[in-house]
Amino acid sequence: MARKNKIVNPESHPMGDILRMDRMPHIWCSGCGLGTAMTAFVEGLKLAGADYNSTVVVSGIGCTARIAGYIKLDSYHTTHGRAIPFATGIKLANQDLKVVVFSGDGDLFAIGGNHLIHAARRNVDLTVICVNNFIYGMTGGQNAPTTPISAYSSTAPYGNCEEPFNLVGIAASAGASYVARWTALHTRRLSESVSTAFKRKGFSFIEVVSPCPTVYARKNRGGTGLDLLKEFAGRSVIDHTADPTKIPLDMDGKIVCGEFVNIEKPTFWDTVQAGLKKRFPNIYLEKKHMEE
Amino acid sequence: MQPYGNPKVKIKHKKLPGRVVVIADRCKGCDYCIDYCPRDVLVRSEGFNTKGYHPPKVANEDACTFCGLCERICPDFAIYLEHENTQRITIQEPRRKQNIEFFPSPLRGEFFMQGDIACAEGALAAGCRFFGAYPITPASEIAEHMSVVLPRLKGVFIQFEDEIASIAGILGASWAGRKSMTATSGPGISLMNENIGLGMMMEVPAVIVNVQRGSPSTGLPTSWGQSDMMQARWGSHGDYGSIALCPKSCQEMFDLTVMAFNYSEKYRLPVFIMSDGIVGHMTEKVVIPPVEKLKLVERKYTRKTADKYKPYEAGPDLVPEFAKAGDGYRYHTTGLTHDERGYPDMSEEAHQKLVNRLVNKIKAHADDIIILEEKDTEKADVIVISYGITSRLSAPAIAIAKKKGIKVGSLRLVTVWPFPEKRIRELSKRVSGFVVPEMNLGQIVLEVERCSGKNCTVAGIGHAGGGIIRTEDIVKAITEAAHGKKK
Numbered sequence A: 001m002a003r004k005n006k007i008v009n010p011e012s013h014p015m016g017d018i019l020r021m022d023r024m025p026h027i028w029c030s031g032c033g034l035g036t037a038m039t040a041f042v043e044g045l046k047l048a049g050a051d052y053n054s055t056v057v058v059s060g061i062g063c064t065a066r067i068a069g070y071i072k073l074d075s076y077h078t079t080h081g082r083a084i085p086f087a088t089g090i091k092l093a094n095q096d097l098k099v100v101v102f103s104g105d106g107d108l109f110a111i112g113g114n115h116l117i118h119a120a121r122r123n124v125d126l127t128v129i130c131v132n133n134f135i136y137g138m139t140g141g142q143n144a145p146t147t148p149i150s151a152y153s154s155t156a157p158y159g160n161c162e163e164p165f166n167l168v169g170i171a172a173s174a175g176a177s178y179v180a181r182w183t184a185l186h187t188r189r190l191s192e193s194v195s196t197a198f199k200r201k202g203f204s205f206i207e208v209v210s211p212c213p214t215v216y217a218r219k220n221r222g223g224t225g226l227d228l229l230k231e232f233a234g235r236s237v238i239d240h241t242a243d244p245t246k247i248p249l250d251m252d253g254k255i256v257c258g259e260f261v262n263i264e265k266p267t268f269w270d271t272v273q274a275g276l277k278k279r280f281p282n283i284y285l286e287k288k289h290m291e292e
Numbered sequence B: 001m002q003p004y005g006n007p008k009v010k011i012k013h014k015k016l017p018g019r020v021v022v023i024a025d026r027c028k029g030c031d032y033c034i035d036y037c038p039r040d041v042l043v044r045s046e047g048f049n050t051k052g053y054h055p056p057k058v059a060n061e062d063a064c065t066f067c068g069l070c071e072r073i074c075p076d077f078a079i080y081l082e083h084e085n086t087q088r089i090t091i092q093e094p095r096r097k098q099n100i101e102f103f104p105s106p107l108r109g110e111f112f113m114q115g116d117i118a119c120a121e122g123a124l125a126a127g128c129r130f131f132g133a134y135p136i137t138p139a140s141e142i143a144e145h146m147s148v149v150l151p152r153l154k155g156v157f158i159q160f161e162d163e164i165a166s167i168a169g170i171l172g173a174s175w176a177g178r179k180s181m182t183a184t185s186g187p188g189i190s191l192m193n194e195n196i197g198l199g200m201m202m203e204v205p206a207v208i209v210n211v212q213r214g215s216p217s218t219g220l221p222t223s224w225g226q227s228d229m230m231q232a233r234w235g236s237h238g239d240y241g242s243i244a245l246c247p248k249s250c251q252e253m254f255d256l257t258v259m260a261f262n263y264s265e266k267y268r269l270p271v272f273i274m275s276d277g278i279v280g281h282m283t284e285k286v287v288i289p290p291v292e293k294l295k296l297v298e299r300k301y302t303r304k305t306a307d308k309y310k311p312y313e314a315g316p317d318l319v320p321e322f323a324k325a326g327d328g329y330r331y332h333t334t335g336l337t338h339d340e341r342g343y344p345d346m347s348e349e350a351h352q353k354l355v356n357r358l359v360n361k362i363k364a365h366a367d368d369i370i371i372l373e374e375k376d377t378e379k380a381d382v383i384v385i386s387y388g389i390t391s392r393l394s395a396p397a398i399a400i401a402k403k404k405g406i407k408v409g410s411l412r413l414v415t416v417w418p419f420p421e422k423r424i425r426e427l428s429k430r431v432s433g434f435v436v437p438e439m440n441l442g443q444i445v446l447e448v449e450r451c452s453g454k455n456c457t458v459a460g461i462g463h464a465g466g467g468i469i470r471t472e473d474i475v476k477a478i479t480e481a482a483h484g485k486k487k
Helices: A034-048 A064-070 A083-093 A107-110 A113-122 A167-174 A185-201 A215-217 A225-235 A268-279 B031-035 B069-073 B114-127 B140-153 B164-174 B184-203 B227-234 B248-266 B277-281 B347-363 B389-403 B423-429 B444-452 B471-486
Strands: A057-059 A074-077 A096-104 A127-132 A178-183 A204-209 A237-238 A255-262 B020-021 B042-044 B056-058 B079-083 B109-114 B128-133 B157-158 B179-183 B204-210 B270-276 B283-288 B331-333 B372-375 B383-386 B408-413 B415-416 B435-439 B457-462
Touching: A034 A064, A034 A127, A034 A185, A034 B270, A034 B423, A057 A083, A057 B157, A064 A074, A064 A096, A064 B179, A074 A083, A083 A107, A083 B128, A083 B157, A083 B164, A107 A127, A113 A167, A113 A215, A113 B069, A113 B157, A113 B164, A113 B277, A127 A167, A127 A185, A127 B423, A167 A178, A167 A185, A167 A204, A167 A255, A167 B042, A167 B423, A178 A185, A185 A204, A185 A255, A215 A225, A225 B020, A225 B283, A268 B140, B031 B042, B031 B069, B069 B079, B109 B114, B114 B140, B114 B204, B114 B248, B114 B270, B114 B283, B128 B140, B128 B164, B157 B283, B164 B179, B164 B184, B164 B204, B179 B184, B184 B204, B184 B227, B184 B270, B204 B277, B227 B270, B227 B415, B248 B277, B248 B283, B270 B277, B270 B457, B283 B347, B283 B383, B383 B471, B389 B408, B389 B435, B389 B471, B423 B435, B423 B444, B435 B444, B435 B471, B444 B457, B457 B471
Parallel strands: A057 A074, A057 A096, A074 B331, A096 A127, A127 A204, A178 A204, A237 A255, B128 B157, B128 B179, B179 B204, B204 B270, B383 B408, B383 B435, B435 B457
Antiparallel strands: A178 A255, B020 B079, B042 B056, B109 B283, B372 B408
16 A cells, blocks of 8 residues: 555656656556557667657557657657658758657558658658557557458458558568568567667668557457467567568468668668759758758 | 961960959840850850859950950840959949859749749748649649759758648648648648648648649649638638638739748648639749848747747747757647647547637637738728639729729738638628629638628629639629619
């Protein structure tokens, strides 16, 4: 009882400087992988030595998108699917900012799929973290573009009959210059991956396979969040050399994790500047490229 | 004296008795001087002058014999020889400070310019430095012009994958502190409406240009209409205050774009410019004043410290202070109903407070925002209420009606939203009728009917777009409205 009455100073949490502790507890369910993914992200930022004042988090709509509300950075919770173009605007308007898009599979690949492939094609300097829980969590377990074939969901009561997307495959094919996949269990590797992606230039894509005990596991008899993590541990294999287009996820096959793509190529902004420089050799290009 | 043009004779470099002067801004790029210079002293420069020509420049001064042929042959009095010992009358030329290597924009001076381009120039003059759009007729020229000029002004141009991304992109850029704009037509606005709502909810300054075409759906892509007027007010779901400006000429495409930026910065919301295919594709004289003479309003950046700053705490003017991304305030903002801190708050009180403020911040400043152009309204029996291009279409009809002896006035809505309820209510008590010609089948006429109640008759002249309202139809409506009084 004494413990219950104790006033906990939210700032005393080691992540109190970067999380909005005044908004805790968060809305995510017990056993959800999002909190872990968020911790891994914060650790990744620390690892990369990020300047918190110039780091921006943009999210769309969904369970994952609520991360923007809990992180004490400049954070923008935008409309469904539109996080990437919004983030593109921020990044291009101020090159000094590091912009991270943190959203879910439905947000980034269903309603926002077009924006994702085009941002990857342009190689806009963004870090995109996509938490894949195979289902629409916030709206109550409807079919997602990642729901495995024959899995049950609120809108697939007889089993899903649509082939799911392979997220890393799409990102790599669309031209992302960094592509990785981890599960919520691989927290340290995920942190390192976030750090690598954050420090590098270009469009980076990280898929985080995460348990959804409340809707996905309940509809597919997957047990609790802990059961799902144990299942991930058994199913995941780390193979950095795997071809990202050939490692789709299904109900019970292998989850191939790793850093699949890490290549240097000019970003959208580099190309724009190179074009200008070619046309106007004497043009004065500022590093910041901002108005005086 | 050395024989001219003899290659065997080596011309010794002599100090010239003066220099060749090029008045770059007078040049029209005919290249006469370059071609006819016997010694190839002049070459075409890479840069542009204010008119957009490449003036000549002296490349090989050593070869010059000071013959003066360039001065003689120049049809534009743009090149002359300045002798050391001659005193010439110096005429004050308006000279630009910018480096001639770059496009000398924002432009200034008089131009024969397309409406769409005038709109783009207006945005540049107002300080717009981010433009994101998707091509669509009849608004594509704005994007094309921006793609040329914006990168040279240290701005950002991006052609997005669709209109949804365009509006999301400009909202993001605005949060990062740049004045941003997008331009589209009706179908594009339909796609944008979701994030127009986000812009209203998050209170982001931005300008949205709608060069209206014949609608609904794909409609008449290369033609015109005014059928998106209600969409500018009620397009996105929910209640919010909206500002829409209606230019009637290419000059106004420039002026009202500057004004739209001022309103958006002042009241923190996306502002509409409701142009149409006629004005957008018309070419007319446009006078662009120097940038320093434009009245520009900048957004209200906060001076509070990070711990005291609340992103949605509004003062008596109902407009919160702005902090841009990267300023160290580390605030949260969302399209969900939020409290003053920007945190989601699902309570009824928070929602009431927020939505009321979004509507009232425009209502409370309506008198500052609304601009009307009135002519002969004080003694009029009938008033023609029009906006945009229809005000120019109704001018001849008003003249004809006046010749018939009818007392006609005209009221032009420069700002359609917020609607000038007060003024129309006042006028409705004095006149026998309003005539509202518009290129849709009755949108703004509904607002006029609402405001005038039973005080006077209201006759709408609808036209679905793609053509123009006939003068005789307007005259007929004016005559009928005038006779209504005599009964």
